[in-house]
Amino acid sequence: MRTRTIRRGMPTPRDANVRKVMAAQRSRDTVPELALRRALHSLGFRYRVDLPIPGIPRRRADVTFTRWRTAVFVQGCFWHACQKHLSAPKHNSEWWHQKLGANVRRDEETDAHLMQLGWLPLRIWEHESVSGAVGRVTAALASRDHPRALRLRGQNMAK
Numbered sequence: 001m002r003t004r005t006i007r008r009g010m011p012t013p014r015d016a017n018v019r020k021v022m023a024a025q026r027s028r029d030t031v032p033e034l035a036l037r038r039a040l041h042s043l044g045f046r047y048r049v050d051l052p053i054p055g056i057p058r059r060r061a062d063v064t065f066t067r068w069r070t071a072v073f074v075q076g077c078f079w080h081a082c083q084k085h086l087s088a089p090k091h092n093s094e095w096w097h098q099k100l101g102a103n104v105r106r107d108e109e110t111d112a113h114l115m116q117l118g119w120l121p122l123r124i125w126e127h128e129s130v131s132g133a134v135g136r137v138t139a140a141l142a143s144r145d146h147p148r149a150l151r152l153r154g155q156n157m158a159k
Contacts, residue, residue, distance in 0.1 A: 032126040033062050033074040039134045059110050068144040069119040076126050
């Protein structure tokens with residue numbers, strides 16, 4: 001069987017079903033992302049959704065606080081190779097290893113680019129609890145002097 005390459009030297013999968021599965025994956029409005037957004041919104045935070053990363057084509061942040069230069073990415077454990085839950089597929093394993101490795105490298109490049117621009121990238125895993133994720137986002141925003149985050153942090157410290 002002849003393989004052709006797609007994007008940056010990545011070979012196409014031998015199994016046609018893999019392409020169908022990948023094409024069907026949601027890139028936004030996933031269940032963990034919606035849960036985080038609902039929780040943040042209920043606390044009074046306002047944010048931008050699915051905002052492009054400046055200077056890098058085809059990359060977007062799930063939740064962005066533009067004034068406080070904070071970009072939040074809600075990552076799936078499989079697609080972003082979570083160290084806690086990674087279970088590499090056995091079928092076509094070499095291709096999957098390359099694919100998931102490329103995803104991790106792309107995430108690292110994106111974080112480095114954002115930090116160069118003075119932004120704070122924040123990676124939330126899908127396995128994290130919503131309250132834990134909200135706490136991490138609030139702490140990150142408080143470090144950037146977001147008034148609502150500072151107020152919420154002060155209330156939590158007083159309890």
